[in-house]
Amino acid sequence: MQNTKEILTLNKSSWEKAAERFFGRNPLPDYGPFSPSEEKLKLLGDINGKTVLDIGCGSGHSLLYMAEQGANELWGLDLTTKQIETAREVLKDVKGKVTLKESPMEENPGIPFNHFDIAYSIYALGWTTDLKETLSHIHSYLKPGGVFVFSWEHPLHDRISYEDSSFLFNKSYNVEGPEYNEAWHQDVVIFHRKLTTYINTLIETGFKIEKVMDDVVIPADATTDPARWYFRQKAELMPATFIIKATKM
Amino acid sequence: MQNTKEILTLNKSSWEKAAERFFGRNPLPDYGPFSPSEEKLKLLGDINGKTVLDIGCGSGHSLLYMAEQGANELWGLDLTTKQIETAREVLKDVKGKVTLKESPMEENPGIPFNHFDIAYSIYALGWTTDLKETLSHIHSYLKPGGVFVFSWEHPLHDRISYEDSSFLFNKSYNVEGPEYNEAWHQDVVIFHRKLTTYINTLIETGFKIEKVMDDVVIPADATTDPARWYFRQKAELMPATFIIKATKM
Numbered sequence: 001m002q003n004t005k006e007i008l009t010l011n012k013s014s015w016e017k018a019a020e021r022f023f024g025r026n027p028l029p030d031y032g033p034f035s036p037s038e039e040k041l042k043l044l045g046d047i048n049g050k051t052v053l054d055i056g057c058g059s060g061h062s063l064l065y066m067a068e069q070g071a072n073e074l075w076g077l078d079l080t081t082k083q084i085e086t087a088r089e090v091l092k093d094v095k096g097k098v099t100l101k102e103s104p105m106e107e108n109p110g111i112p113f114n115h116f117d118i119a120y121s122i123y124a125l126g127w128t129t130d131l132k133e134t135l136s137h138i139h140s141y142l143k144p145g146g147v148f149v150f151s152w153e154h155p156l157h158d159r160i161s162y163e164d165s166s167f168l169f170n171k172s173y174n175v176e177g178p179e180y181n182e183a184w185h186q187d188v189v190i191f192h193r194k195l196t197t198y199i200n201t202l203i204e205t206g207f208k209i210e211k212v213m214d215d216v217v218i219p220a221d222a223t224t225d226p227a228r229w230y231f232r233q234k235a236e237l238m239p240a241t242f243i244i245k246a247t248k249m
Numbered sequence: 250m251q252n253t254k255e256i257l258t259l260n261k262s263s264w265e266k267a268a269e270r271f272f273g274r275n276p277l278p279d280y281g282p283f284s285p286s287e288e289k290l291k292l293l294g295d296i297n298g299k300t301v302l303d304i305g306c307g308s309g310h311s312l313l314y315m316a317e318q319g320a321n322e323l324w325g326l327d328l329t330t331k332q333i334e335t336a337r338e339v340l341k342d343v344k345g346k347v348t349l350k351e352s353p354m355e356e357n358p359g360i361p362f363n364h365f366d367i368a369y370s371i372y373a374l375g376w377t378t379d380l381k382e383t384l385s386h387i388h389s390y391l392k393p394g395g396v397f398v399f400s401w402e403h404p405l406h407d408r409i410s411y412e413d414s415s416f417l418f419n420k421s422y423n424v425e426g427p428e429y430n431e432a433w434h435q436d437v438v439i440f441h442r443k444l445t446t447y448i449n450t451l452i453e454t455g456f457k458i459e460k461v462m463d464d465v466v467i468p469a470d471a472t473t474d475p476a477r478w479y480f481r482q483k484a485e486l487m488p489a490t491f492i493i494k495a496t497k498m
Contacts, residue, residue, distance in 0.1 A: 156405070159486075160418050167418040169409050173487045174465045195444065196461045196491075209458040212445045216423045237408075238422045242445075 004129045007178060007189045008104050011127060012079050014188045019059070019082035024090075027061030031151040032123050032241035033230040036217050043149045043211065043245045047071050050117040053141055055105050055134075055150070056124020060087025067094040071118075075111060076100045079127070105134045113140050121150035123241075126190050129178070131197070135205040142248040148207060149246075154214055154239040155195055158182065162226045167237060183229045195242060207246035214239035253378045256427060256438045257353050260376060261328050263437045268308070268331035273339075276310030280400040281372050281490035282479040285466050292398045292460065292494045296320050299366040302390055304354050304383075304399070305373020309336025313343065320367075321345040324360060328353055328376070354383045362389050370399035372490075375439050378427070380446070384454040391497040397456065398495075403463055403488040404444055407431065411475045416486060432478045447493060456495035463488035 002010065029038035038044060048070035054063050057076030060083075067074055074096050078084050084102045091098050103109035105128050119138050128134040138148055158181075159171045176197060181190045199209060216239050222232040230240050251259065278287035287293060297319030303312050306325030309332075316323055323345050327333050333351045340347050352358035354377050368387050377383040387397055407430075408420045425446060430439045448458060465488050471481040479489050 156422070166415070169416040169418050169486055172485060173405070174485070194463060196463050199448070199458070199461045203459065209448070210452065212448045214443060214445050236421060236423070237418055 002178075002189065004106075007129050008079070008106075011188050014184065015080040016082050018184070019080055019086065022083075023059045023086065024061045025058075026123065027058070028065040028120070028122060030122075031243050032153065034216050034218060034222070034235040034239070035151065035241035035243065036213070036215055041213065041243070043147075043213075043243065044118055044120065045147060047118065051075075051115060053077070053111065053116045053119040053138075055119060055121035055138060056127065057087055057100065058083050058122075058124070060090035060100075062120070062122050063087065063098070064090055064094065066118075067091070067096055067098075072096040074098045075116070077103055077105060077109070077111070079104055104129075105137070106130050108137055108140075111137075111141050114143050116142050117146055119146065119148045121152075123151055123153065125150050125198075126152045126193070129191065131191070131193060131201050132205060135201055135207070139205050139207060139248055144248055146248045147210075147245065148202075148248070149243065151241055151243040152198075154242045155192060156238050157230075157234075157240050158192075160234070160238065162234065167234065198242075198244060202244065202246045206249055208249050210245040210247055211243075213243040213245075214241070216240065251427075251438065253355075256378050257328070257355075260437050263433065264329040265331050267433070268329055268335065271332075272308045272335065273310045274307075275372065276307070277314040277369070277371060279371075280492050281402070283465050283467060283471070283484040283488070284400065284490035284492065285462070285464055290462065290492070292396075292462075292492065293367055293369065294396060296367065300324075300364060302326070302360065302365045302368040302387075304368060304370035304387060305376065306336055306349065307332050307371075307373070309339035309349075311369070311371050312336065312347070313339055315367075316340070316343040316345055316347075323347045324365070325349045326352055326354060326358070326360070353378075354386070355379050357386055357389075360386075360390050363392050365391050366395055368395065368397045372400055372402065374399050374447075375401045375442070378440065380440070380442060380450050381454060384450055384456070388454050388456060388497055393497055395497045396459075396494065397451075397497070398492065400490055400492040401447075403491045404441060405487050406479075406483075406489050407441075409483070409487065411483065416483065444491060447491075451493065451495045455498055457498050459494040459496055460492075462492040462494075463490070465489065 051073040052071045054076040057078045063074045101109040178189045224232045300322040301315050301320045303325040306327045312323045350358040427438045473481045
């Protein structure tokens with residue numbers, strides 16, 4: 001497999017092509033497929049007047065939600081030129097101060113330290129080539145006591161495949177590292193990491209764990225088509241999404 | 250399914266019969282099947298001179314290990330009369346002060362508050378009918394800053410069955426509650442709880458999460474017999490055991 005720089009270049013290139021497909025897909029208050037929403041969980045707390053940072057802001061719709069909740073300083077970081085351009089357009093009427101940075105999340109493109117009340121990341125953190133480095137950066141951006149909430153696909157979900165009406169566990173949950181991802185049409189490399197690795201790396205970088213959620217909520221109109229990456233029968237058996245809330249100690 | 254009292258009565262009765270079969274099975278420094286040991290993990294810290302409490306002490310072999318490491322006050326709690334009798338015998342030459350209590354872990358049979366440096370539980374906590382109540386008790390027994398370490402079968406392990414050379418996921422990971430357990434010859438009721446439920450309940454009862462481990466270590470002589478509850482091929486795919494270290498805030 002490629003080195004870190006090659007992985008980031010490949011992923012950025014695929015995201016430039018995929019950006020349109022992901023326009024406004026599952027932003028806050030959604031945390032991801034088959035997951036309870038922020039409206040139910042209230043993990044972010046009161047957003048009004050807060051300084052917020054979106055790691056992997058995509059098309060900017062989660063930042064728009066934060067603006068609607070009264071956040072008064074909104075920062076977004078994304079790897080993809082096309083996403084940053086789209087986010088700029090999506091956020092053009094926002095009253096708070098908006099700053100968007102195009103950068104891998106493993107680097108600091110000029111984000112201030114000890115500045116944010118809330119950092120969050122919706123389905124983006126699994127893309128990092130270096131979880132510890134990325135979490136250390138996020139830790140440094142937050143004020144002491146600041147909140148970090150992120151969601152990502154549950155690491156169990158892609159270990160189980162659906163074949164002949166059975167759910168087969170035939171890819172090791174234990175083996176971590178970069179992998180080519182089946183769900184993408186373009187070539188991308190995503191990192192398989194255990195749920196415990198997310199938890200322990202947060203702790204190692206100075207966070208306190210407040211909550212780890214993998215509850216499954218199945219909407220009445222959920223698809224039952226097993227050709228889809230997420231579908232009802234699978235969600236009935238296992239979580240599709242996890243969410244972690246941590247605070248900066 | 251039965252009510253709490255009936256479950257405890259059933260489980261106690263099964264344990265009275267099974268006690269001999271579990272004599273000295275996987276005590277500390279082992280945390281459980283296919284798991285790294287305390288000698289590698291050092292989760293308990295320095296045991297010398299410490300006041301320790303074993304939740305579900307079984308035949309007393311983990312307490313014996315703690316005594317050998319220099320613990321000077323050793324308390325054990327177990328549901329089973331036969332186990333307490335065996336533990337008394339196993340620990341008869343120990344120099345530190347030994348106190349053994351026969352009780353469900355959901356109740357306090359006279360264990361002092363704010364007294365222990367270390368509480369631990371090896372493959373016992375999944376038996377509790379009320380996790381929150383049990384963890385609240387353990388929290389109250391510990392000194393502030395005191396350590397609690399426990400291991401239990403990974404809640405994924407019994408969701409996956411081995412049929413015709415395939416590992417099938419056909420029991421929901423999401424649905425929690427009391428279940429009759431396949432691995433036991435006697436009738437017992439064990440509670441299925443998600444890993445996140447253990448983590449969140451610890452946090453709710455006043456613990457700080459220090460580490461969540463589900464690393465798999467496969468010994469060279471590990472059985473490859475799929476008729477066994479734990480076997481190599483399954484451990485290569487998924488964790489058999491998890492361990493959590495938390496501290497009293």
